Amino acid sequence: MADEPLLSVRNLETKFHTDEGVVRAVDGVSFDVRRGETVCLVGESGSGKTVTGESLTRLVRSPPGEVAGGEIYFDGRDVLDMSDAELRDLRGGRVGHIFQNPQGALNPVYPVGWQIVEAIRLHEEVPKAEARARAVDLLNRVGIPEATRRFDDYPHEFSGGMKQRVAIAMALATNPALLVADEPTTALDVTIQNQILRLLEELQEEFDMSVLLITHDLGVVAEVADRVVVVYAGKVMERGDVFDVFENPSHPYTRALLRCLPGRGGRLDGIDGRLPSATDPPPGCRFHPRCDHAVDACRTGGQPPLYALSDDHDVSCVHYGPDGDPEVVRGDESAGSAVGPGDGGHVGDDAHVGDGGHDPDGESGDGGNEP
């Protein structure tokens, strides 16, 4: 692992200009993805995680969208400074994307093989026959049976899970350094979800990639993440090593999310209230209207800074600041160590959260509309 992170995002701001006003979908998000690791971006629907993922290679449609501020460094180069040609090299070449809905992600009028070959030949000048052979290899690798025969089949001849495998093959076609997987399992049924997650883990090792996994499912996080970034209403609430965050969840929002996991001994209810308005967010901490521990300091100013709890664990909550008392949050019932990702065990091996605890509908709260 090199010292410099592969991807470094600082104060990212992405806005959408709509008739109702400016939607600040991402409002000052910072995080790093190091080489070879899996980072999970967690939050409920409408929290800005998808927009964050699409901002990384500036996929956000503009207009109405606009990456309005901040810095995105990929492998030391500023993405926001890149020309269109450099961006095209980055997309698909260095950064692969997988999207939530495999039903829509493939073009219905082209055979799947053609679409993988396109991904290869957009970035490398290889003869068609060689690109075809590589595409067949990729299809084999992602577990499409009889890949040679299915090469010329059209997307509608594949099931949802198989389509997602094809989409993964396409994203990996040029051996990218970073894979951005946006809810890759949400649209699939539970058994297929596990297969796809396992496949992603295998491929990550094989291709030596970093993965940014965007999800609302803490069960998935517990299974695959090295580090976690919890976002809420376009702001980072808490981020850190997956053990720290699960064993020592510090932000009231993170704790509330963990309580929503079924089979974790907590109340099986959601978080009261709903996401704040994206055009007119509340002052102070974005979460304070739904927070049990909100005090006056939470209701004024901006989002609290990210206070360091340890080397690799930060939380944006006044109770952890110089004038705060963490016990106000931690003293509350229970979301504490009871929800560790497996007591001292390795997350991936001992994933209680994942075992049957997958919540396909694990969105907490009402959620807003993804902008």
Next chain:
Amino acid sequence: MSMRWYVVRRVLWAVVATYLILSVTWGLLALTPNPAAEQLQFRAAASGGSAEAAREAFEARRGLDRPLWDRYSDYMVNMVTLNWGWSDSRSQPVMEAIAGAIPYTAVYSVPTTILSVLLGLSIGLYSATHQYTRTDYAATFFAFFGYAIPNFWFAIVLLLVFSVQLGWFPVVFDPDVPLVGFAMAHQLVLPVVVLVTGTIAGVMRYSRAEALEYVQAEFVKTAKAKGAGEFRILTRHVLRPAAVPLMTILIGDILGIFLAASYLVEVVFGIPGLGQLSYNAILAQDTALVLGTTLIFTFVAVIGNLIQDIAYTILDPRIDYGDR
């Protein structure tokens, strides 16, 4: 392959449709009083003769006194062998009159079709990718202008301004210049402009609407995420899937506007094509020629529909031929 079978069946259906059209036309003609016979009867009665005898003589001369079945089978055989009768008003076989008119219709309708499809598609795609910008509004305005303005009126205004006042283009169409050449192109500028403004509007609005449906599609985002450039995304990932519904709309739309408009444009500009031929035949009550020109338009429509259906199955891999 099942697709080949589908195409074969579709072609057979076109033949059946043509047969039905011909039969119904014959039936209608058999029921309709013949204006030439009426004239003869009138004349006979006016000069003191027997109207009834005049009608019988006329029918005997035309073979109309034979049994229906004989007349029907004769008619069908004549139709198939392209023996479409005699044009009284032009004193030449109908087929000859039609064959002489087709080149003049083709010489302006081919460039019109090509121009309206090319321009309409590009402006429509541009509008779709630049939705709600000033250029989109300008294109929309242009489209509605072309759609709303009556062809014949626009043609007359253009003639007045550019031919009469400015003298840039000839006022009267000269059918004697070579079909392919500068002189022909020059005198066809105004008719083509009039027809293109009419047809382009539909093409543009439809392609804008269809493209808009795909510009925001997930698979377009996938293509962008793969590193495809704007042009490639537009042509391969937006236009190609949009071509499926567009094909059905475009062929019908162009055929319709073109058939109706060709009457007006040919009459206003004095182009001796099918439209004018048909128009004059109606004025002259030349039944055989009206039938001939109308059938040509009908066959163009049947063939257009056939091409459309076949194109549809080739363009959309999701179509299942099994139960058709």
